[in-house]
Amino acid sequence: MTRHVMVTGAAGGLGSAIAARFAAAGDRITGVDLREEPLRASVDALASAHGVAVDALTADLSAPEAGSVVDRAWERSGPIDVLVNAAGIWPATPLLDMTAAMWDHVLAINTRAPMLTTVALGRLAVAAGRTASVVNIASGAAVRARPGASHYCTSKAALEMLTRSCSVELGGHGIRVNAVSPGYVAGSSQEVNPVTEEYTAAVSGNALGRIGQPDDVAGAVFFLASPDAAWTTGAVLRVDGGSSAGNPALPVHWAGTTEAQSPR
Template sequence: MSSQTPSSAVTASTARRVVVTGGARGIGAGVARRFAADGAQVVVADVLVEPGAALAAEIGGRFVELDLLAPDAADLLQHCVDLLGGIDVLVTSAGVLHLGTLLETDRALWDRVFAINTTGTFLAMQVAARSMIAAGTGGSIVAIASMAAKKGGGGEGAYAASKHAVVGLTRAGALEWGQHGVRVNAVCPGYVLTEMGADTRTPEDVALWSSYSPLGRLGQPEDVAGVVAFLASPDGSYLTGQALNVTGGMVMH
């Protein structure tokens, strides 16, 4: 058993260094707040400058403007790591939803969804894993996938495919980097009340989707953040390559 686990990398006197992509709002913001409350140094990286900078100020963290579609996205991700002098935890929450059937999805939309959700996650994982492996201290990577990666997604096929790919990346990273003490897991949220999808959300939608959960409600960012914190914690030290549902029981496989 390697001693290079996240738990050994983080001591009481050394705050964990955490980068959250898509951390300006929604689930990413919940994750950033949770890690900061737990004493971590957090870099919030997002294309949304104003809310990202405000959140960073609120939690005593730092903000980096990051557009995952930009040619220099990998350099900006490296900058996030450099600001912290290394990285112990990466959470990839940046993502976009595209609603539309496969027949309606043109090449440009398909490419955009994959560029942000899948390629963006790949770039962030690669930068973080390189740093963790070079430091020899291990680390934890948590990708925010979706229940659409588990059950498909009629009417959101590009999104579902991009999130299936995120789970594939998670498993590949777990296999390749486990020997270095780098754990890679995904969470697959159900329907979480954020700005994603809010433009088409109706009270009827909320009631219908709530009825799909045995708990009878939709998720909040904090529901996901708690599971991410657990996965990244020493309590999750024997978990890697997992895609954990956080759906209020909407998905059970």
Template sequence: MAAFTTPPRAPMSARLSASHVLVTGAARGIGRAVAEEYARGWGEQDRSSPDGGTPTLVLTLVDRDAEPLTRTADELRERYGVRVTAQVLDLSETVAPAAAVTAAWETDGPLDVLVNAAGAYPSIDMLDVTAADWDRLFALNTRAPVLATAELGRRAIEAGRAASVVNISSGAALRSRPGGGPYAATKAALEMATRAAALELGPHGIRVNAVSPGFVPVDSDVNPVASEYAEIVSRNPLGRPGSPADIARAVRWIAGPEAEWITGEVLRVDGGSNAGAAHLPRLGPAPSWP
């Protein structure tokens, strides 16, 4: 029997030396943390190039809120010396997701990584949800990532390039909460869309995965989280809520070369919450077996 040999891999510095990353929802919260994780990582890596060139990192940041987006872009440029382009777009609009990818590709070159972090999580009871609520939420949380991924896929395939997509899902995709039904539905749909895209785009060298955060406190002008809720859901096996940086590190890893044989997966970064409910009481005393 012939021995199996692993194909050679390029050195890490060569594989990470140049990239273009697009992050949606980048003005604050998890999206901003993802952008900063890439900028920080670029600043820490060995950027020497065998051909004498100067490798670069280009960040394209997309958000609907101009002021915090501009502030984020300016801070990343100043702190890490990276090239940053900001796009002010409402991704719930039909043409906006594809337009974001198109503008990034044509302005700053081919995209290597797309991180779909934009989203909203309003509290809406199922008895009160309207058609407008439902459609708006799905447009932003599900349709926008799908359309952005499709546009990236078309361009990458035409150019003969590999690429990586990471969608930000939620533990709500597996279990809802009072007032969280519409939001949970968008994330459940996003996880299936992630698998479907991975199946179809994988043969072209395009990986599509999702990262599912547990409870991560972030600033939200749509649905601030009550302190009582935060206290309850923070009771996970690791004993603390997550941070945007926790999620950002997972995003960068699964999008990067160390995860090159992973696609169609949902990486749950939740402090162990998905393992069970540690805060519930025991059912009863230990059994006394005969």
């Protein structure tokens, strides 16, 4: 069955890969982003590669009316079956340089916008008697703080709880809400969220020994939105090469056992 899938942040590396995974399955795509030209290029590429119906909607997801983009997509292209909240920003702001405006902007895009779009979809789906699936893009930063990212880490920790809260309140209406929590993924938009080579080298260690690719995350999102995950809601799926499991680069902490550690 062809679905209508809406992806925010669809002009970015991760959002475009997620949209492409659904398009490859024949789903109709509505891409949402603030940047009009990259967004149009992204959805046009999907239409050309997969022969699916696409639409592009520009929206400022930091605005209090961010949820209205869901209403626009529903009106233009029909009921939405899957909503993927992939838009996000991660500026580097040392804590002692933080201002209220900087903090609020990150939380507005990374946490408030997914809440508003989920609420908007929930209202429309309930009124129409339809089910739906929401997948939020969280981050390993939800459970691991790092310098310069207090606002980002907080926004993603809040997004994980938002995912669980929405799943509890919407599950009775047949609306599933889950999250994918990626580790470091190559190919994100350097224009919006640049990272240095030094940072990449510092965070690239994991049990599987490679940096994640956008398709790794896209596959997990596709699964959570599929009938194969029909009894899954409120889950946070960590797709991080094992980085949340532990650090394989650490040496064995001691070469043997002390006398007090020896079995008796």
